[in-house]
Amino acid sequence: MTTPEPPAPSPLSSPLLSVRGLGVRFRMRGGRHVAAVTDAGFDLAAGECLALVGESGCGKSVLASALLGLLPGNAQTTGSALLAARGPAGEVDLLTADERTLARTVRGRRVGLVPQSPAAHLTPVRTVRSQLAEVLRELTGVRGPALAKAVEAAAARTAYPSDHLDRYPHELSGGLAQRAATALALIGDAPLLLADEPTTGLDRELVDRTADELRRHTDDGRALLMITHDLAAAQRIADRVAVMYAGRIVELADADSFFGGDGPRHPYARGLLDALPEREFTAIPGTPPELGDLPDGCAFAARCPRATDICATLPVLTPGHGSSVACHHAEERVDA
Numbered sequence: 001m002t003t004p005e006p007p008a009p010s011p012l013s014s015p016l017l018s019v020r021g022l023g024v025r026f027r028m029r030g031g032r033h034v035a036a037v038t039d040a041g042f043d044l045a046a047g048e049c050l051a052l053v054g055e056s057g058c059g060k061s062v063l064a065s066a067l068l069g070l071l072p073g074n075a076q077t078t079g080s081a082l083l084a085a086r087g088p089a090g091e092v093d094l095l096t097a098d099e100r101t102l103a104r105t106v107r108g109r110r111v112g113l114v115p116q117s118p119a120a121h122l123t124p125v126r127t128v129r130s131q132l133a134e135v136l137r138e139l140t141g142v143r144g145p146a147l148a149k150a151v152e153a154a155a156a157r158t159a160y161p162s163d164h165l166d167r168y169p170h171e172l173s174g175g176l177a178q179r180a181a182t183a184l185a186l187i188g189d190a191p192l193l194l195a196d197e198p199t200t201g202l203d204r205e206l207v208d209r210t211a212d213e214l215r216r217h218t219d220d221g222r223a224l225l226m227i228t229h230d231l232a233a234a235q236r237i238a239d240r241v242a243v244m245y246a247g248r249i250v251e252l253a254d255a256d257s258f259f260g261g262d263g264p265r266h267p268y269a270r271g272l273l274d275a276l277p278e279r280e281f282t283a284i285p286g287t288p289p290e291l292g293d294l295p296d297g298c299a300f301a302a303r304c305p306r307a308t309d310i311c312a313t314l315p316v317l318t319p320g321h322g323s324s325v326a327c328h329h330a331e332e333r334v335d336a
């Protein structure tokens with residue numbers, strides 16, 4: 001089933017990114033399919049941070065890869081992801097744009113990426129300094145003596161220590177590689193930044209620092225889609241939260257109401273928050289379903305304390321009470 005319009009449009013200005021009915025399926029051997037993302041829809045405006053959260057394997061990174069045209073050859077996409085025109089750059093559908101357009105005008109320039117595995121994205125045979133310099137030359141045109149200063153400034157944005165700039169990627173800890181990759185991603189000042197687990201491997205102080213830098217970047221008029229397991233980082237900087245479960249967005253909420261107020265309305269989203277040590281520290285029972293063998297109805301029903309017969313039919317993302325929720329029981333009292 002497809003939802004023609006996402007029910008909770010961005011409350012800010014007209015969207016920079018409009019995702020509608022985004023689906024990604026992987027063709028597998030024997031004619032099988034893995035439905036990694038199904039019918040995802042959201043808007044993202046300049047100046048806005050949307051946190052995309054959910055358990056491992058629910059499709060968050062695949063969604064980001066789809067927006068960058070970086071899916072492997074066995075992937076099929078449906079839907080649209082319109083990146084609005086800005087200045088001389090026209091509107092582009094990120095799902096259907098050809099590789100030449102994506103490589104020359106989109107990646108790094110209009111859509112930046114903080115990759116999930118930074119060490120794998122850094123060039124192994126070049127120092128961090130040389131990689132920062134190359135991206136600065138390419139994307140900002142800075143040359144000569146100014147380049148050395150620009151490299152140090154780019155590193156400082158993510159607290160990458162200047163006395164480690166001449167290290168090669170294999171000489172970096174996970175946290176340093178993360179900071180180097182984030183520094184590289186911020187250089188192009190792309191209007192849309194996709195940050196896939198940007199705080200992995202960082203201690204709490206650096207998590208906060210990185211999150212705050214990403215927030216500043218957003219406040220300067222860019223849009224940020226932050227994929228994260230770190231709900232504290234999401235709470236710190238997100239304007240809205242999208243919760244993914246088994247490839248679908250099951251709740252799209254204002255961050256204030258999600259983390260405070262009445263809290264999430266979807267039982268899965270509620271379970272994610274309750275699992276936090278600083279909250280109830282109660283794990284969600286069971287495991288997510290296989291994406292190659294999803295039920296026809298609600299994919300969370302098998303783990304859900306509120307499930308009833310109606311959950312055998314698919315719930316549609318429906319707006320109400322400050323969030324959009326795909327749950328037949330969303331209107332019930334949460335503690336009922």
Ligand SMILES: Nc1ncnc2c1ncn2[C@@H]1O[C@H](COP(=O)(O)OP(=O)(O)OP(=O)(O)O)[C@@H](O)[C@H]1O
Pocket residue numbers: 026034036054055056057058059060061062063072074116291
């Ligand atoms: N090339 C592929 N072929 C088949 N299935 C794939 C392929 N790439 C990813 N998947 C599947 O798509 C699903 C979603 O993966 P994805 O990496 O997006 O999850 P995630 O939510 O980002 O998890 P994590 O937080 O662990 O990265 C997983 O079940 C994964 O196995």
